[in-house]
Amino acid sequence: MASVREIAEGAGVSITTVSRVLNNDPAVHPKTRDLVLSIANRAGYVPTVGRRATTNIGFAYTQDITLAHPFDAAVLDGVFQGADEHRFDVVLLNLRRDKRREESYTQFFMRKGIRGAILRTTASTRDTCQHVADEGFPHVVISERFDGTDINCIDCNSMPETVRAVEYLLALGHRHIGFVMHNVPDRDHMDRFEGYKVALGKRGIPVRDDFVFRHPVTLAGGATVMKMAMSMKPRPTAMYFADPILAVGAIKKAHELGVKVPDEMSFIGFDDTNTRHTVYPTLTAVCQDAATLGLEAARWLTRTLSKPAKEPLRKTIPAFFEVNQSTAPPPETVADVDSNGGNGHESHSGDREDDSQSLPGVGSVES
Amino acid sequence: MASVREIAEGAGVSITTVSRVLNNDPAVHPKTRDLVLSIANRAGYVPTVGRRATTNIGFAYTQDITLAHPFDAAVLDGVFQGADEHRFDVVLLNLRRDKRREESYTQFFMRKGIRGAILRTTASTRDTCQHVADEGFPHVVISERFDGTDINCIDCNSMPETVRAVEYLLALGHRHIGFVMHNVPDRDHMDRFEGYKVALGKRGIPVRDDFVFRHPVTLAGGATVMKMAMSMKPRPTAMYFADPILAVGAIKKAHELGVKVPDEMSFIGFDDTNTRHTVYPTLTAVCQDAATLGLEAARWLTRTLSKPAKEPLRKTIPAFFEVNQSTAPPPETVADVDSNGGNGHESHSGDREDDSQSLPGVGSVES
């Protein structure tokens, strides 16, 4: 384990200066500071108490967050498990809140006794991840992709399974399919939007701007979308929700409006955890395993700390598509409107009522 | 800040011995060990790197857990906020998994650089909390009560509001009220059960054993209870669920069975987070604010670390009762059965049968 003495030697300065840099003394010349820090990082410097180094990794948010979102809780759960395999502990950190303006990321982490960081970022804080990587501090970014960089990252690409999900709706006969996403752009949601567009494109169905809804990820957001969708003409017969909270808000609103799911409207959700099984009817969904993202990230990071990796981590785990009770063929009237531009056979609506009652609606359950 | 030297002096041993105790050297005589540890605790000893002490508190589970339960995620969220107010960081720990058999709790926490611990326990690990307190290590126990001890704890007593909730059902006209709780006893659930019994007792209504359901806290558990309740004669016209997951499982099952909530069955749930707003119909519920428990615990603990408290923490925050859409007067037929002790109008059973058939027919599907 590198000591201040070795770093001092490598940088051609005194151990006093090394100590100053590590403690963020403003008197140190910026050039000296950068030199010392880069050597400290390369040498994998870790402060020690007596002979013992810390065995902490950080679960670091790039900005204010709440662990109350199921995705984050599940990721953290995985990180906790993965870190334990190599006997590391997990410290919660908020970079925006706790890092001092003047200190580097490396200084910040060292001050906290953190040897490696799992970074939870958003699209707007990608540069933070780049900075950490540039400084050479051990890290893994969760749930973002950085091609052609030296940033370690692990994510789940939900695009292919979204294509499959939308194709499933198309196979059921849906032609008017809505898409609901966060109004703040984010790579995950963009993957899903891409999948939606690809699936429609394959069939030569144009993407209608008015069928793409961008809303805050709240129950109210989902409810608003549902209300809007039902008032459109022609209206979507199926909706894909890029986030579980939006889907839950919408399904609640459907109940309130008396819209039968899936007979009058099919729902496909996106699920990070087990939300799809907590709603009625259970939600057909594209799913990602958030806990596995955390687990694999922590496992790789802690292994890397004892035996540095040659290659950056660049892993993508698969999403999966699960058919549950919220999807069915479109109601005939609406489907007809679409497929032949006419306005369908009203005469069948009576039959439909009966059908929808006798049928389990679960015929397509897979898992 | 106490050093090994002061502790050595206080214990009448050398600093070598103090160091050995702190590092759990098995060669040290148990008596010496205990003496040194108790002095170290009393002096608030903290290992330091150079001049700096760590500023970590632990969020310590007494046994294996998953952060995936919304209650735990919300508590941790609060702890994270509260610790930050005094600039402390939070380390996740699992006592069962990580503590070595031979070391004391104090040794364990010191080895990890932890200055105080928030303990998340269950009824079966209350002795762990007692041990930590006996050793004099700074701590707060979340969500348990320890009267007449020196254990610091904070919890939410849901008993009074449960009384209120059940009285609300009684005022609506319900006389057959079911109660659903975890099959593993737990203080929180016992509080609620107590409230249920008190409310019925005030009206002179006996507690019927067959109306008290004890099940695993899973969606399937809730579904099973719902099915059982609907097949009883007389059947409960209202149900109180001591846990949100049980309530969600039951409400799903109600939809599947075509039981109208609240017209045919009233639901009162217990809620830690915002589950009550994610279901349809929104759930009338007794609620506790899990994040506040964590926030207050972390706030008190970190304040205590800089300025030791004279009194142990013994705080109970109030629960609150929120009326939403899942409660209404009982259906008349069933209410009649109760209020006059007769067995009601069988003539209505035909209607009920039809109802159950007209529903999607998914009655037996379980997730």
Added chain:
DNA sequence: CTGAAAGCGCTTACAG
């Protein structure tokens, strides 16, 4: 099972 002494890692006046 314990301690005196050596020594490591780090920080901090002090001097320039």
Added chain:
DNA sequence: CTGAAAGCGCTTACAG
């Protein structure tokens, strides 16, 4: 803005 030296906190052979 930097370093030599003093010194703190801790651990670890070594000795008993």
